[in-house]
Amino acid sequence: MSTVxxxxxxxxxxxxxxxxxxxxxxxxxxxxxxxTLGALGGRTGAYQWPKTFLPTNVSLQPFILFLxxxxxxxxxxxxxxxxxxxVALSLALGAPAGYALARYNFRGxxxxxxxxxxxxxxxxxxxxxxxxxxxxxxxxxxxVLGVGLIHTVLALPFAALVTQxxxxxxxxxxxxxxxxxxxxxxxxxxxxxxxxxxxxxVATAVFAFVISWNEVFAASVLTVRERTLTAYLLTVLSESxxxxxxxxxxxxxxxxxxxxxxxxxxxxxxWGVSSK
Amino acid sequence: MTQNRxxxxxxxxxxxxxxxxxxxxxxxxxxxxxxxxxxxxxxxxxxxxxxxxxxFGRSLINTFLLTLAVVPIQIIMALTxxxxxxxxxxxxxxxxxxxxxPLGISDLAAGMVWLSILQNTGYLNSILFGMGIIERQTAxxxxxxxxxxxxxxxxxxxxxxxxxxxxxxVAGLNQVPKEFKEAAEIFGxxxxxxxxxxxxxxxxxxxxxxxxxxxxxxxxxxxxxxxLGGRNFPVLVGEAYNxxxxxxxxxxxxxxxxxxMVISLxxxxxxxxxxxxxxxxxx
Numbered sequence: 277m278s279t280v281x282x283x284x285x286x287x288x289x290x291x292x293x294x295x296x297x298x299x300x301x302x303x304x305x306x307x308x309x310x311x312t313l314g315a316l317g318g319r320t321g322a323y324q325w326p327k328t329f330l331p332t333n334v335s336l337q338p339f340i341l342f343l344x345x346x347x348x349x350x351x352x353x354x355x356x357x358x359x360x361x362x363v364a365l366s367l368a369l370g371a372p373a374g375y376a377l378a379r380y381n382f383r384g385x386x387x388x389x390x391x392x393x394x395x396x397x398x399x400x401x402x403x404x405x406x407x408x409x410x411x412x413x414x415x416x417x418x419x420v421l422g423v424g425l426i427h428t429v430l431a432l433p434f435a436a437l438v439t440q441x442x443x444x445x446x447x448x449x450x451x452x453x454x455x456x457x458x459x460x461x462x463x464x465x466x467x468x469x470x471x472x473x474x475x476x477x478v479a480t481a482v483f484a485f486v487i488s489w490n491e492v493f494a495a496s497v498l499t500v501r502e503r504t505l506t507a508y509l510l511t512v513l514s515e516s517x518x519x520x521x522x523x524x525x526x527x528x529x530x531x532x533x534x535x536x537x538x539x540x541x542x543x544x545x546x547w548g549v550s551s552k
Numbered sequence: 553m554t555q556n557r558x559x560x561x562x563x564x565x566x567x568x569x570x571x572x573x574x575x576x577x578x579x580x581x582x583x584x585x586x587x588x589x590x591x592x593x594x595x596x597x598x599x600x601x602x603x604x605x606x607x608f609g610r611s612l613i614n615t616f617l618l619t620l621a622v623v624p625i626q627i628i629m630a631l632t633x634x635x636x637x638x639x640x641x642x643x644x645x646x647x648x649x650x651x652x653x654p655l656g657i658s659d660l661a662a663g664m665v666w667l668s669i670l671q672n673t674g675y676l677n678s679i680l681f682g683m684g685i686i687e688r689q690t691a692x693x694x695x696x697x698x699x700x701x702x703x704x705x706x707x708x709x710x711x712x713x714x715x716x717x718x719x720x721x722v723a724g725l726n727q728v729p730k731e732f733k734e735a736a737e738i739f740g741x742x743x744x745x746x747x748x749x750x751x752x753x754x755x756x757x758x759x760x761x762x763x764x765x766x767x768x769x770x771x772x773x774x775x776x777x778x779x780l781g782g783r784n785f786p787v788l789v790g791e792a793y794n795x796x797x798x799x800x801x802x803x804x805x806x807x808x809x810x811x812x813m814v815i816s817l818x819x820x821x822x823x824x825x826x827x828x829x830x831x832x833x834x835x
Contacts, residue, residue, distance in 0.1 A: 293636070293639070296632075296636060297636060297640075297647060300633060300636075300651065301647065301650045301651070303711070304650055304651060304653055304654060304711075305650065305653075307665045307666065307668075307669060307711060308653070308665065310665070310668050310669055310675055311664060311665040311668045313668075314668040322673065323673050324673065325673045325678070325689065326673075326677070326678040326681045326682060327673065327674070327675055327678040328678075329675070365571075368567075369567045369568040369571050370568060372564040372565070372567065372568070373564060373565045373567075373568040375564055376560075376561040376562075376564035376565050377565075379561075380560065380561035380564075382558070382561040382562065384562075385561075388565055388569070391569070391572060392572075395572070395576055396764065396765065396768070397764065397768060397816055397817055397820040398580070398768070398813055398816060398817070399768060399771060399772040399789070399809075399812050399813060399816050400576070401772065402583070402772070402789070402792065402809040402812055402813065403575070403576065403579040403580060403583065403809075405583060405586075405792065405796055405802065405805050405806055405809050406579045406582035406583045406586055406802070406806060406809075407575070407579050407582075408796070408802065409582075409802065410578075410579075410582070425575060426575065428571070428575070429571075429572070429575045429576050432568060432571065432572065433572075436568060461560075486655075486656050489658070490656070490657070490658030490659075490660075490661075491658070492658060492659060492660045492774065492775040493772070493774055493775070493789065493793065496793070496797070497793065497796055497797065506658060506660050506775075509660060509664075510660060510775060510778065513778070513779060514782065518667075518668075518671060521664050521667060521779075522664055522667070522668050524661075524664060525660075525661045525663075525664025525665055525667075525668075526664075528657070528658055528660060528661035528664075529656070529657050529661050529665075532656030532657065532658075533653055533656045533657070535656065536652065536653065536655055536656040537649065540645075540648075540649045540652070543648075543652055543655075543719055544648075544719060544722055544723045544726060545723075
């Protein structure tokens with residue numbers, strides 16, 4: 277008798293537990309599903325009333341039409357360009373710093389860490405405001421390179437801290453063994469350390485990409501014609517019809533979600549490190 | 553290893569130091585100077601213009617209210633999610649991945665997503681209409697419905713920003729040794745006691761960095777607000793954007809920027825003071 281009520285109690289708890297999990301999954305997924313319906317529903321879909329939650333009247337046509345709108349493709353490519361520059365620069369500048377933090381004790385190490393951590397207490401994108409003037413002077417205003425540079429400021433501290441953790445995970449003994457066998461430091465790095473650190477470095481690159489891809493404020497302030505996708509969508513927002521806004525939202529979401537999926541195994545390792 | 557060539561680490565960090573000086577420290581100083589000068593002379597004119605602006609008070613209050621509403625809910629949700637997955641066996645990875653999806657979504661896209669739900673012919677109205685609560689399409693995102701607009705923006709922010717808090721907290725929870733909890737269990741501590749007395753103190757560093765990160769981001773809120781409410785809901789960064797791009801007044805924009813930075817720094821310092829992290833236990 278008592279065992280029956282106990283198992284009943286346990287399965288009720290289990291039921292509650294799993295309902296909670298399912299509800300939280302729905303909380304994340306349903307809005308994405310709905311904006312996808314909006315993006316694929318076209319003008320008629322956007323003004324349909326009342327709406328059904330089933331994918332009736334969806335086709336790729338409205339989304340393709342959106343992609344063909346003037347400025348969309350160009351801004352998409354600009355976003356890719358800025359994100360590419362961000363990935364390359366933040367790894368090229370951040371990974372050596374991460375390596376130095378992981379392998380060496382040197383005077384000023386703590387000050388350097390402080391500088392990196394300090395950037396985190398600042399709303400960095402705001403720095404785009406004064407940069408407008410210097411950018412105009414150096415010909416960087418309204419260029420993809422200029423946007424990539426400010427996005428690197430956002431991604432670099434992250435890259436330095438994360439790569440520090442990655443290099444700490446590569447045993448120092450392996451590297452030292454390579455030196456004993458006659459490798460130079462540079463050879464040892466590229467033949468021993470780099471291959472072992474590669475998955476983590478790729479994950480870092482993906483995050484740098486996502487940081488740049490999603491950034492709105494600095495990109496909008498620093499561009500006029502060479503807009504990134506976020507800047508383009510923001511500036512045409514008020515005059516674009518509803519279904520274009522949903523299509524724009526979907527176009528923004530797709531690449532970063534795919535990339536996050538690709539590095540899902542490293543999410544927690546990376547954030548465990550970078551949040552220390 | 554460090555003895556024979558002591559310059560190596562400096563050579564390795566130098567490029568990033570130069571870069572951060574040029575594109576972080578210099579613009580930082582420029583922003584402050586722009587904000588407190590006029591035509592190259594120190595002056596509080598920009599600050600006065602900012603403080604005297606019609607939208608100043610509202611944007612300041614709105615930004616604070618939004619932060620106060622969003623950040624605690626995100627922390628609670630993330631802690632709930634973290635404790636839930638820690639009790640899971642199979643399927644843990646999949647659930648975690650689904651919950652982290654919003655991490656890849658920009659605030660602009662999050663605004664568009666929730667616009668599809670909250671707009672006049674959107675899904676919220678369709679549900680309410682289907683249940684007979686409303687008789688016709690109702691506008692939620694206008695100047696006349698400030699409370700509904702605020703709630704809508706807060707929900708979109710919570711939807712998007714909880715993932716990063718959850719990741720930091722789950723990463724922190726993963727480092728809590730199992731033995732601690734098991735010991736507490738043996739001594740008969742209830743689940744709630746174990747959570748408040750064992751888990752929470754041990755994940756303090758994670759909580760602290762999650763709070764700092766989220767609060768700084770919350771004060772930067774802009775694109776979600778702009779997408780959902782246009783200019784019906786002024787926030788600080790939105791005002792900075794308008795002064796810069798529409799009014800072409802870089803000085804007042806810089807004044808807003810300095811204000812946002814001061815608030816963010818103050819919040820960071822408060823968290824560093826309020827949540828004591830034992831430096832011994834930090835790696």
